[in-house]
Amino acid sequence: MYAFEYHKPTSLRQAAAMLAKAEDAKILAGGHTLLPTMKQRLASPANLIDLGALDDLKGIERKGRSVVIGAMTTHAAVATSEVVREAIPGLAEMAEIIGDPAVRARGTIGGSVANNDPAADYPAACLALGATITTNKRKIEADDFFTGMFDTALEEGEIITKVAFPVPAKAAYAKFRNPASRYALAGVFVAKRGSEIRVAVTGAGANGVFRWSEAEEALKTRFSAKSLAGMKADVSMMNADIHADAEYRAHLVGVMARRAVEAATAR
Amino acid sequence: MAIVSMTVNGKAVTADIDPRTLLVQFLREHLRLTGTHVGCDTSQCGACVVHMNGAAVKACTTLALQADGAAVTTIEGLADGADLHPMQAAFREHHGLQCGYCTPGMIMTAVDMVNRLGGDLSEETIRAELEGNICRCTGYHNIVRAVETGAKAMAGGEPVRQAAE
Numbered sequence: 108m109y110a111f112e113y114h115k116p117t118s119l120r121q122a123a124a125m126l127a128k129a130e131d132a133k134i135l136a137g138g139h140t141l142l143p144t145m146k147q148r149l150a151s152p153a154n155l156i157d158l159g160a161l162d163d164l165k166g167i168e169r170k171g172r173s174v175v176i177g178a179m180t181t182h183a184a185v186a187t188s189e190v191v192r193e194a195i196p197g198l199a200e201m202a203e204i205i206g207d208p209a210v211r212a213r214g215t216i217g218g219s220v221a222n223n224d225p226a227a228d229y230p231a232a233c234l235a236l237g238a239t240i241t242t243n244k245r246k247i248e249a250d251d252f253f254t255g256m257f258d259t260a261l262e263e264g265e266i267i268t269k270v271a272f273p274v275p276a277k278a279a280y281a282k283f284r285n286p287a288s289r290y291a292l293a294g295v296f297v298a299k300r301g302s303e304i305r306v307a308v309t310g311a312g313a314n315g316v317f318r319w320s321e322a323e324e325a326l327k328t329r330f331s332a333k334s335l336a337g338m339k340a341d342v343s344m345m346n347a348d349i350h351a352d353a354e355y356r357a358h359l360v361g362v363m364a365r366r367a368v369e370a371a372t373a374r
Numbered sequence: 375m376a377i378v379s380m381t382v383n384g385k386a387v388t389a390d391i392d393p394r395t396l397l398v399q400f401l402r403e404h405l406r407l408t409g410t411h412v413g414c415d416t417s418q419c420g421a422c423v424v425h426m427n428g429a430a431v432k433a434c435t436t437l438a439l440q441a442d443g444a445a446v447t448t449i450e451g452l453a454d455g456a457d458l459h460p461m462q463a464a465f466r467e468h469h470g471l472q473c474g475y476c477t478p479g480m481i482m483t484a485v486d487m488v489n490r491l492g493g494d495l496s497e498e499t500i501r502a503e504l505e506g507n508i509c510r511c512t513g514y515h516n517i518v519r520a521v522e523t524g525a526k527a528m529a530g531g532e533p534v535r536q537a538a539e
Contacts, residue, residue, distance in 0.1 A: 210506060
């Protein structure tokens with residue numbers, strides 16, 4: 108890891124000021140992606156701004172028809188939250204299978220969403236549930252937020268403060284995990300809210316998280332796993348690496364989508 | 375350099391450190407608490423697990439500065455003088471180790487597991503909860519038995535030796 112200056116602001120305003128002023132600065136949330144990346148020397152920010160003291164960014168609350176989660180809320184907190192369990196059980200179940208227990212104790216929703224790792228789970232949840240991401244400057248719809256692998260609509264100096272998830276009628280997530288990294292080889296989040304059906308896929312796409320429109324169309328006729336019988340994702344859109352080729356990932360997307368719909372309709 | 379202060383195993387410590395210092399480096403190299411190990415150094419193996427404000431975390435993926443003001447417990451902080459912690463005793467009774475490298479992390483994870491989920495743990499739960507801790511010797515069977523026994527003992531059940539026999 109290369110040397111850096113460490114800053115620990117005590118308010119969001121101070122954090123934003125530091126981010127605007129410090130050269131080549133990165134935000135540190137739980138650090139479970141950034142620190143390993145810095146150890147590998149794939150990232151070498153000159154300044155780290157640790158949001159760990161911003162308690163305002165931690166917490167979960169039900170606000171009208173949404174569940175609002177602070178950016179610095181850990182995966183463990185989401186997984187065990189009564190509010191999330193009751194309103195969007197599929198979201199709590201998703202948080203419960205991110206990484207391992209120690210990773211979940213530190214990793215945060217804001218960090219995961221801001222990083223937009225192509226195999227991370229939260230981007231799929233945000234996209235499928237139609238989440239709204241709030242920053243210190245504006246609100247961004249999930250559809251506009253995830254702009255490609257490790258790429259988001261966040262601009263310089265922007266800090267995610269919270270993510271609001273509208274409560275769906277039915278929702279669930281199914282993931283086929285790489286047994287070593289626990290990242291998704293294919294993860295599918297499905298959600299039904301009113302007549303709107305959204306299917307978001309992570310881990311499999313060559314350009315990060317995406318909505319699987321063919322599956323959404325098929326589920327509009329009937330929200331049942333049977334509607335997706337025999338379907339698989341477009342092979343030409345799939346990622347291929349040492350863990351799985353494109354053909355296999357396309358197949359897994361179909362299987363995970365059917366499992367997710369089954370789980371969503373079973374409750 | 376930056377000043378960091380925290381409580382480690384009940385003792386207040388303060389040091390002037392390079393901001394890059396990882397929590398595990400701080401514990402091992404500054405405080406000479408070498409019970410916490412570095413295995414993979416990529417947050418996969420769990421040899422570095424310690425408790426930070428009551429939660430099991432990977433000390434190789436946490437900056438010492440992130441633990442500023444926190445209460446940290448390491449494997450050295452579990453025993454009560456010469457009396458082993460029930461989870462440590464259970465690992466001994468069940469031979470839950472061979473080379474011992476992963477053991478401190480296994481035990482810290484196991485204690486956290488009981489703190490969160492209680493003493494009555496199924497084998498399935500124990501195996502799932504241990505997924506962030508890798509052992510290359512034992513094949514896990516004795517570790518799972520040790521955690522099961524240690525969990526019961528922590529919850530105030532049978533003493534470890536009796537349960538093992």
